[in-house]
Amino acid sequence: MATHEGSGMFIRVEVGEPLASDAESAKRLAGICPVDIFAAAPEGVGIVDENLDECILCGLCLAVGPAGAVRIIKLYDNNAPLEA
Amino acid sequence: MSILIDEDTTFIIQGITGREAVNMARECLDYGSKLVGGVTPGRGGRDVHGVPVFDTVKEITSKQRVDASVISVPPAFVRDAAFEAVENGIKLVVIVTERIPRLEVAQLIEFARRHGARVIGPNCLGVLSPGKSRVGGMGGAAVAARRAYQPGPIGIMSRSGGMTTEIANALTAAGLGQSTAVSIGGDAIVGSAYAELLPLFEADPDTKAIVVYSEPGGPMEAQLAKYVKERGTRLPIVAFMAGRFMDEMPGMRFGHAGTIVEGKADTTSEKIARLLDAGISVAEEIADIPGIVKQRLGEVKG
Amino acid sequence: MRFYEYEAKAVLAKRGVPVARGGVAHSPDEAERIAREVGGEVVLKSQVLTGGRMKAGGVQFASTPEEARAHADAILRLEINGQSPRGVLVEAKSPVKKEFYAGVIYDAVAKLPVAIFSDMGGIDIEQVAEEHPEHVARAHFSTFQPFQEFRMKELVASLGVSGNELGALTRVMSKLAQTFLAHGLTLAEINPLAQLEDGSFIALDSHLDMEDEARDGQAALLAELGIGKEETRQARPPTPFEIRGAEVDASDHRGVAGRVVEFDGNLGCVIGAGGGSLTIFDALRKHGGRPANYCEIGGNPSVKKACGLTKLILSKPGVEKICVIMNVVSNTRVDIVARGVIKGVVESGYDPAEKIAIFRIPGSWEDEGFKILEKYGVDYCDRTVPMSEAARRAVEKVKAGA
Numbered sequence: 001m002a003t004h005e006g007s008g009m010f011i012r013v014e015v016g017e018p019l020a021s022d023a024e025s026a027k028r029l030a031g032i033c034p035v036d037i038f039a040a041a042p043e044g045v046g047i048v049d050e051n052l053d054e055c056i057l058c059g060l061c062l063a064v065g066p067a068g069a070v071r072i073i074k075l076y077d078n079n080a081p082l083e084a
Numbered sequence: 085m086s087i088l089i090d091e092d093t094t095f096i097i098q099g100i101t102g103r104e105a106v107n108m109a110r111e112c113l114d115y116g117s118k119l120v121g122g123v124t125p126g127r128g129g130r131d132v133h134g135v136p137v138f139d140t141v142k143e144i145t146s147k148q149r150v151d152a153s154v155i156s157v158p159p160a161f162v163r164d165a166a167f168e169a170v171e172n173g174i175k176l177v178v179i180v181t182e183r184i185p186r187l188e189v190a191q192l193i194e195f196a197r198r199h200g201a202r203v204i205g206p207n208c209l210g211v212l213s214p215g216k217s218r219v220g221g222m223g224g225a226a227v228a229a230r231r232a233y234q235p236g237p238i239g240i241m242s243r244s245g246g247m248t249t250e251i252a253n254a255l256t257a258a259g260l261g262q263s264t265a266v267s268i269g270g271d272a273i274v275g276s277a278y279a280e281l282l283p284l285f286e287a288d289p290d291t292k293a294i295v296v297y298s299e300p301g302g303p304m305e306a307q308l309a310k311y312v313k314e315r316g317t318r319l320p321i322v323a324f325m326a327g328r329f330m331d332e333m334p335g336m337r338f339g340h341a342g343t344i345v346e347g348k349a350d351t352t353s354e355k356i357a358r359l360l361d362a363g364i365s366v367a368e369e370i371a372d373i374p375g376i377v378k379q380r381l382g383e384v385k386g
Numbered sequence: 387m388r389f390y391e392y393e394a395k396a397v398l399a400k401r402g403v404p405v406a407r408g409g410v411a412h413s414p415d416e417a418e419r420i421a422r423e424v425g426g427e428v429v430l431k432s433q434v435l436t437g438g439r440m441k442a443g444g445v446q447f448a449s450t451p452e453e454a455r456a457h458a459d460a461i462l463r464l465e466i467n468g469q470s471p472r473g474v475l476v477e478a479k480s481p482v483k484k485e486f487y488a489g490v491i492y493d494a495v496a497k498l499p500v501a502i503f504s505d506m507g508g509i510d511i512e513q514v515a516e517e518h519p520e521h522v523a524r525a526h527f528s529t530f531q532p533f534q535e536f537r538m539k540e541l542v543a544s545l546g547v548s549g550n551e552l553g554a555l556t557r558v559m560s561k562l563a564q565t566f567l568a569h570g571l572t573l574a575e576i577n578p579l580a581q582l583e584d585g586s587f588i589a590l591d592s593h594l595d596m597e598d599e600a601r602d603g604q605a606a607l608l609a610e611l612g613i614g615k616e617e618t619r620q621a622r623p624p625t626p627f628e629i630r631g632a633e634v635d636a637s638d639h640r641g642v643a644g645r646v647v648e649f650d651g652n653l654g655c656v657i658g659a660g661g662g663s664l665t666i667f668d669a670l671r672k673h674g675g676r677p678a679n680y681c682e683i684g685g686n687p688s689v690k691k692a693c694g695l696t697k698l699i700l701s702k703p704g705v706e707k708i709c710v711i712m713n714v715v716s717n718t719r720v721d722i723v724a725r726g727v728i729k730g731v732v733e734s735g736y737d738p739a740e741k742i743a744i745f746r747i748p749g750s751w752e753d754e755g756f757k758i759l760e761k762y763g764v765d766y767c768d769r770t771v772p773m774s775e776a777a778r779r780a781v782e783k784v785k786a787g788a
Binding site for chain 3: 104107159183184185186187190191193194195197209221222223224225228229232242243244245246247249250253254257270272273274275277297299302303304307324326327328329330333334335336337338339340341342343347369370371
Binding site: 009010035053054057074077 | 722
């Protein structure tokens with residue numbers, strides 16, 4: 001499951017199934033994220049670890065799947081999830 | 085009242101589809117500014133946050149009144165964008181872009197002047213009149229801009245966009261609102277220097293005092309001192325001088341392009357002496373500005 | 387960027403301003419060869435970017451090629467104001483009858499270029515303007531072509547020059563003004579502009595400055611002169627620390643986090659932006675602080691960039707703590723800078739609570755930023771604390787060593 005979640009120093013990203021293994025959703029996530037946290041691979045969503053802490057909390061990725069499919073967690077704020 | 089802009093000012097953004105300009109468009113709309121269109125060649129027909137994008141300025145000015153344009157295009161394209169705005173009858177051109185060659189700045193200012201248009205910038209954040217309008221990105225997000233800037237009697241002119249907001253914030257916290265804040269730009273040559281904007285503030289009955297943020301380099305402070313000394317002004321002026329450490333470091337450029345000590349006249353000590361000689365107060369700290377403004381306003385009333 | 391005299395003269399000669407015969411030498415052998423080619427008496431001039439060459443012994447005259455060789459050997463070894471010469475210019479010695487001054491700069495009040503002419507050349511024009519204002523004349527000119535030569539005629543004539551001299555000086559002034567416009571210069575000076583015994587005029591010395599903003603557009607000229615992109619010609623050469631700062635800034639395009647200038651202190655500065663940095667730097671010094679560096683952050687830099695800058699500053703020997711101070715920010719985000727700085731401190735092996743003396747950046751996304759700072763126990767303040775007060779607290783902490 002390593003390709004579907006990742007933690008930086010401040011931000012953790014989780015992508016749940018079945019979204020995580022869907023190539024089409026992966027493409028949309030990669031296209032929408034302004035700081036390139038997501039990468040599109042044939043087997044689904046990849047997470048670019050070195051970009052995690054660049055997350056600007058824009059929430060655009062949260063709208064790609066159903067509620068809760070993509071979770072942005074603020075590690076500096078008692079693991080509070082970013083609200084859509 | 086206000087200077088340069090008010091609640092009816094209509095404006096466009098040239099280069100509206102750029103990364104920073106998209107953000108600026110959003111912030112201006114949120115603040116209630118009348119942003120009526122944008123121009124990016126080749127992107128006509130799209131929209132940015134609901135603002136229609138055109139290929140040419142003419143497509144907008146031929147259909148409606150446009151009072152101002154904010155230019156936010158890469159340095160190599162600024163001069164022509166300014167020509168286009170001025171040729172199409174726009175009288176206020178605010179240039180955000182920095183690192184424009186000085187010759188091109190001189191050319192576009194000369195051209196604007198021949199057509200009776202005014203240039204603010206380059207290398208500035210624009211003009212903000214609290215509660216009325218904002219032309220440019222000064223103050224950032226609308227909620228942040230409302231927090232730092234409040235309507236009131238103080239005019240601000242500043243060579244630093246960021247410090248304009250810092251000063252407004254200090255004034256607001258002390259209960260002193262602002263009539264208009266102008267980020268005049270940090271380049272060696274700017275379209276409108278202090279002495280050129282002062283008459284506009286003098287003509288605005290709602291402006292009761294002026295705060296000026298200044299830096300080493302250039303003749304702008306001496307020009308203001310000379311103007312005030314020769315012509316007088318009804319407005320108390322309080323200046324803040326940053327970069328005092330640079331007096332010991334001739335030839336080194338810090339901060340803005342125009343901020344360099346090349347001769348004695350460029351030093352902060354020389355500038356402070358001239359300002360004081362013209363009856364302009366010089367604050368040691370930003371935090372001292374509101375107190376000095378209040379004191380000077382008291383003298384006017386008394 | 388200032389040009390060496392030999393480069394300035396090459397630029398002027400190409401545009402039709404007469405200069406003395408000769409060339410630049412990099413060895414005594416070469417100087418001797420040039421002196422032989424030129425023939426007769428020659429003058430040898432150290433090629434440095436500073437004034438006071440004559441006084442320092444950087445200008446010598448020679449009657450024979452052998453003498454020229456000996457002088458060149460001495461001049462090439464002579465440092466002037468800390469600068470080693472780039473070479474030695476060997477030129478025919480000119481029989482001078484009278485010296486004039488010709489210059490062009492921008493007048494930021496008129497927002498136009500201004501040509502300056504004086505019939506008292508060879509000394510500093512500022513001094514002439516102060517002591518003999520009646521010998522200095524100025525004329526603004528348009529930045530649009532075609533160039534109006536009559537303005538230069540009026541300028542020269544205003545000091546009482548007439549006859550053949552008027553035409554010759556008008557041509558030199560016009561060529562200088564057009565060189566200024568054509569090459570993105572911010573200063574173009576011929577001083578002295580010499581009238582020789584035969585009545586002709588030549589540029590005896592010249593100072594040209596090109597602004598950095600014009601360099602891209604002047605690539606052809608710079609290539610011709612052999613001036614590479616890496617040659618910045620600032621007031622002093624950049625230190626390795628400053629070069630690494632520029633690398634951090636260039637590492638990605640998002641925002642600014644760099645423009646580092648090295649100082650000899652113990653308090654590292656992560657400060658911004660243009661005007662804010664100046665204000666904070668003054669405040670730190672006023673409160674007795676010893677900054678280790680000047681820098682500028684702004685334009686919403688990435689976490690990576692703020693992190694890189696922090697690590698660079700902490701790597702400087704003698705830095706005890708860092709202060710993170712900005713004016714109320716508009717487009718730069720407080721939380722992004724907080725992440726970058728804390729990450730930089732942790733990756734450098736320090737505790738943010740101990741290493742960051744104060745964090746004072748109010749403005750956009752400050753609520754999110756303050757949460758991050760609290761989590762790491764960093765001492766921070768909001769917009770109710772003035773920049774100067776934040777600077778004072780940082781200085782006190784470094785002094786206390788706590």
